[in-house]
Amino acid sequence: MAGEGDKTYTQAEVDALVEERVGGLKANRDEALAEAKKAKAALKAFEGTDPEEYKRLKTAAEETERQRAAAEGDWQKLEVQLKDRHKAEMGKAGARATKLQKALEKRLVQAELTAAIVRRKGDPDLLLPHGERYVRVRETDDDFVAYVVDEQGNALVADGQGTPMTFDQLVETKLMVRFPAAFEGTGSSGGGASRTGGGAAGSARTIAAGDDAAFLANVGDIAKGAVKVAQ
Numbered sequence: 001m002a003g004e005g006d007k008t009y010t011q012a013e014v015d016a017l018v019e020e021r022v023g024g025l026k027a028n029r030d031e032a033l034a035e036a037k038k039a040k041a042a043l044k045a046f047e048g049t050d051p052e053e054y055k056r057l058k059t060a061a062e063e064t065e066r067q068r069a070a071a072e073g074d075w076q077k078l079e080v081q082l083k084d085r086h087k088a089e090m091g092k093a094g095a096r097a098t099k100l101q102k103a104l105e106k107r108l109v110q111a112e113l114t115a116a117i118v119r120r121k122g123d124p125d126l127l128l129p130h131g132e133r134y135v136r137v138r139e140t141d142d143d144f145v146a147y148v149v150d151e152q153g154n155a156l157v158a159d160g161q162g163t164p165m166t167f168d169q170l171v172e173t174k175l176m177v178r179f180p181a182a183f184e185g186t187g188s189s190g191g192g193a194s195r196t197g198g199g200a201a202g203s204a205r206t207i208a209a210g211d212d213a214a215f216l217a218n219v220g221d222i223a224k225g226a227v228k229v230a231q
Contacts, residue, residue, distance in 0.1 A: 104144060105137040112146045116167035120176060121184035127175050134170055 113131045114124045134156075136149050148156045148165040156165040165173075176183055206228045 101144075105146075108137055108144060108146050109135045112167045113171075116171045117175070119168060120171050122171065122175065122179075123182045126182050127171075127179060130179065131170065131175055134174055135167075 109132055110128060113128055113135065117124045117127050117131070134148055134150070135146055136153060136155075137144050137146050139145075146167075148167065148170045150156055156170075157163055158165045158169055205226070
């Protein structure tokens with residue numbers, strides 16, 4: 001008789017437990033056999049291979065891969081450096097091009113103004129700074145062209161047909177009207193000392209440094225030493 005607390009199994013239950021255990025063992029056996037088969041196939045691929053030689057080749061392959069990765073890293077770093085250098089060089093080239101263009105524009109403006117001032121027998125050294133404010137430069141398909149503008153930078157015209165104002169007209173309407181004494185033959189005097197034909201250096205007169213009208217009116221005498229500019 002079974003003791004108290006003991007479970008009594010039927011024959012069917014016993015057979016089921018046995019089948020379950022046997023099935024598990026068979027599954028484990030089949031898995032182990034499959035792994036063994038794989039291992040055997042792998043070992044067969046290395047038949048005749050010297051273990052030390054295999055180890056050396058494996059180490060060499062790993063080192064080659066490491067160097068390749070390092071080389072790729074160095075190349076990427078070099079590529080970044082090259083791009084940065086190219087960007088910096090392009091920036092310098094752009095700045096230089098801008099500088100050259102500004103220099104070209106300045107020389108173009110000064111050349112056009114100087115020619116017009118000289119044609120009216122004016123003094124370019126005195127008048128250029130005042131005339132440059134009325135000139136701009138624009139780029140055409142194959143050149144740079146200077147043109148006359150007003151104080152707001154709008155292109156000026158000479159007539160009702162929209163004819164662009166010339167530099168000669170700029171000199172006549174702007175510079176000769178404002179600074180007549182800076183042109184030969186206009187004969188205008190400003191404040192301070194008057195224009196004279198000359199004078200000894202010892203008896204030179206003096207005008208104030210900030211008196212532009214007097215300065216322009218006496219530019220000839222200042223050059224000769226007949227008039228001095230007080231500092």
